[in-house]
Amino acid sequence: MSGNFLKLCYFLGFLMLFSCKESTKEDTGVSDESKNEVQEAETKSGTKKILFFGDSLTAGYGLEDSDEAFPGIIQEKIDSLGWNYEVVNSGVSGETTAGGIGRINWILKQDIDVFILELGANDGLRGVQLSETRENLQGIxxxxxxxxxxxxxxxxxxxxxxxxxxxxxxxxxxxxxxxAEKNELHFIPFLLRDVGGVAELNQADGIHPTAEGHHIVANTVWEFLEPVIKP
Structure with missing residues (x-):
């Protein structure tokens, strides 16, 4: 009986020792991974951030992949040039200017180097008073x-x-x-230039661009954004 008990003790002791070694290895692995993340963050610390603050047009409503929306295409253009910018897509489908006012302070908790404001379309489609839309955009x-x-x-x-x-x-x-004039903003006169009202470039609802339409929108945005961020 006592011999079996001693064997059991040795066996449990072996398991504990083995577990400790495995735990040490795992801890070391996590530590190395954390170091790599820190190093990667330090490498990216010089990256500037472009934030697109908008509605379903920015979010890429109806597309298979949100990267097909025009902010994602802008990121591809920037990457192809080797410029040190990260695009953040902060589009929310159905967003109005009032909704934008409600979440802008939360959005501004992050560091932003360039701010793209794309809101108002839903106000117009809902017949919101122009004075309210103006006040909200100014507030943002x-x-x-x-x-x-x-x-x-x-x-x-x-x-x-x-x-x-x-x-x-x-x-x-x-x-x-x-x-735009009052606040000396960079201004895109019409975001959906060459896309709005063109059936083959819009989804079935006639409002949201297709993937092809978003490429045209991206080119329009890039025309005005490139001079702002060009090194």
Missing amino acids: VDAVRDKNPNIPIVLAGMQLPPNMGQEYTTGFRKLFAEI
């Missing part, structure tokens, strides 16, 4: 400038289909240009 610009007074801001202009009424659609189109 003010919040970004409060965080970093020198940050380049690119405002994407939007236009509405004529069925919203001429007075409203005209005022809607003009408010983007007026905000």
Whole structure:
């Protein structure tokens, strides 16, 4: 009985020793991995961040992969040039300017070097009062400038289909240009240039661009963004 007990003790002791060795190896492995992550973070510490703050157009609604949306295509352009920028897609489908006001302070907790503002389309489609859309867009610009007074801001202009009424659609189109001029922003007059209203470049809803449409949108955005970030 005592012999079996001693054997059991030796066996348990062996298991404990083996487990300790394995644990040491695992701990060492995690430590090495952590060191690699730190080194990688240090390597990327000089990378500047471009944040696209928008709605479903930015998010890439209806596409198989969000990287097919125009911010992802912009990242490909930047990478091909070897420029040290990271694109962050902060698009939320269905977002209005009021929704943007609600989440902008949370977004600004991260360091941002270039801010792209693409909001307002959903306001227009819902017939939100122009004064409200204007106030919200101005509030977003003010919040970004409060965080970093020198940050380049690119405002994407939007236009509405004529069925919203001429007075409203005209005022809607003009408010983007007026905000850009007032705040000295970089301005894209119409984000969906050469895409809006072109059936084959839009999904079945007639509103959201296809993958091909997003390539055209990316080229439009790049036309105004490249001079801002070019080394």
